[in-house]
Amino acid sequence: EKAEIGLIGLGTMGSNLALNIAEHGHRIAVFNRTSSRTDAFVESAGPLKDMVVPCYSLEELAAAIRPPRPIIIMVLAGKPVDEQIAALRGVLSDNDIVIDAGNANFRDTMRRFSELSGSGLTFIGMGVSGGEEGARHGPSIMVGGTEDSWKRVENVLTAISAKFRDEPCAAWLGTDGAGHFVKTIHNGIEYADMQMIAEIYGILRDGLGMEPKEIGKVFESWNKGRLNSYLIEITAKVLAADDPKTGKPVVDIILDRAGQKGTGKWSVIEAQQLGIPATAIEAAVAARVLSSIKDERQAAEKAYGNIGVERISGDKAALLKDLELALFAGKIAAYAQGFAVMSGASKEFNWNLPMPTIAKIWRAGCIIRSQMLDTMAEAFGSGGASTNLLMAPAFIAMMKEAHPSLRHIVARASEAGSPVPALSSALAYFDSYRQGRGTSNLIQAQRDFFGAHGFERTGEQGAFHGPWGSGAGH
Ligand code: 6PG
Known part of the structure; x- marks a missing residue:
């Protein structure tokens, strides 16, 4: 046979x-x-x-x-x-x-x-x-x-x-290339997911002074709630494990230098090519790169007098709730970016990518599998997410609930000196996305001042120039 x-x-x-x-x-x-x-x-x-x-x-x-x-x-x-x-x-x-x-x-x-x-x-x-x-x-x-x-x-x-x-x-x-493109973006999202988890771990470790086992318990409990996912589950397991050689928690004997094989970087390159912001994924790739220059970081720590991370005080239970919601909100923004990149690529390469199907086949088996992907599959299936995941009614509701925590955590972490590049990128993306009146009017004015690039006026058709007078570029 x-x-x-x-x-x-x-x-x-x-x-x-x-x-x-x-x-x-x-x-x-x-x-x-x-x-x-x-x-x-x-x-x-x-x-x-x-x-x-x-x-x-x-x-x-x-x-x-x-x-x-x-x-x-x-x-x-x-x-x-x-x-x-x-x-x-x-x-x-x-x-x-x-x-x-x-x-x-x-x-x-x-x-x-x-x-x-x-x-x-x-x-x-x-x-x-x-x-x-x-x-x-x-x-x-x-x-x-x-x-x-x-x-x-x-x-x-x-x-x-x-x-x-x-x-x-x-x-x-x-x-x-549709299948490999989608896998690449899957990995880009995986990078963002992992980075945001690592940032929360950093806050718990350095800002709250918690031990790996205790942090593992936090992730374990989060895995029972809205963050339920494979990556949260394994994070809890990783944090609970001891190194047989030294008896110390394994995470404490692992060098903080991340490897990468290329898919995260490709996601970011393609996002840029397509003109779709994927800032949380970008931040995650950059964080791995920065992590890899350990010697330089250690020298910089000396040069800046070991400022370290300040302790974050306050009601611990409330803080943990905020951390959970912050991770949830950051994750939604990162997925919104990943899906937006796929929909840009779908048009560019005439793939007609089936977004509901993609969300569905990510619900099990893959590294980023999670409970949330089922909700995403529903959002794409009903057409509610066709512009952006952040516009789907279910996700509007979730973000309304969770974004104050993301804001709060990014602020606290930044003040304490605990780096949160992916979480803060996710927040900045969300804030920029939902801002009906942004600040690019000033950029247009600057461009026109030095390069006579012209600008549009509010409520009027046509190209205009500013009254810049002498010293202006044109
Ligand atoms: C998966 C993983 C898998 C692999 C990546 C990770 O979906 O099963 O993404 O494909 O672990 O290669 O990439 P890095 O080595 O770049 O982290």
Whole structure:
């Protein structure tokens, strides 16, 4: 019996996806460049062994799969993907489908898609979220490619995906780069979410002088309320864990220097290209960059006389409530930005991205899964969020309740010297967004003064210049 699908690249993510596919009753042909890894994988498959067809050449792999052949490649993003596609072109035939399941830059995916079009083969760029656990037991899957190619793999992908109330968290989102774009923005939002959580942790640690375990308890209780989400849940677990080597809380022995592989940065670059503000995501990326220059930060701490973070006083229970609501409000603003970037990209690239579906397939399986995403799915589904999530009636109500806390926390943290770049960006975005009369009239005047750029007048059509007199640029 032929395999339903193939997979190349038996690293952790690849192996877990393959086992997940096998477990759902779909025969899978696997190939790895180093054949010993293929053998080790088959060994590790245990009772699922029968559903796995080990292959030791690409020819063998192609021969093992039912045409049109879908082959998932799970190799390092970048050049290895192009090399793998080139190698596959020699062994595949018309209508076969190469599926890149890595964290590719969607611009590479668009290029690969168009390079393959006309060759008979087709390409799917597939965003997979949920880490190693997700890949094994149910990820969220964001697919970009032709609708026909999706139809060929829909069965397998919906079967292996996470489920939210029985609904699969896998969907076809549009052509060429749509899936990888949405995955990139998912990660951008993930960066903002994580950064805002870290900022709240900073306030609890430095402003309130709390110990990791106590902070963990706070997150644990928040996870039972409106902030209920995977990231809050794991934050609580992380803060509760001890380092076996020293007996200290693990967070206290981890160096405060964050890594990044590119998706957050791509989100910000694309947001800028599209002219859509994604300030909370930008702040989160910048915070990771600043975190990475630890030596410089330590030198600066000395240069500025170790001002440190002042203690934040006041009623602790009230403060904790404010922190919870601040995080909630900040999160809403960050998601509003992420969705706005997607809707800008949808127009730019003619994807017709289905926002309600995106929110739905993020409700389970992925790293940013949360209770709030269900409310977002409803808001997009009813059309209430079509301009911006912040305009959906349910979110207007939530922000009305929560923004005073965000304001209060950003103010207290700033006064205490505890950096809150993502939370304050989120607040500034919200305040700018809801300000019917802003301050860009002054910017227009300045532009006209030094560069004769002209301005519009309130209540009058046409281009005008100011009465700047001598010294003005024009
Ligand atoms: C996911 C994660 C996953 C991975 C990212 C994180 O959705 O499962 O986002 O894709 O953890 O690569 O990116 P950084 O390494 O840049 O934090």
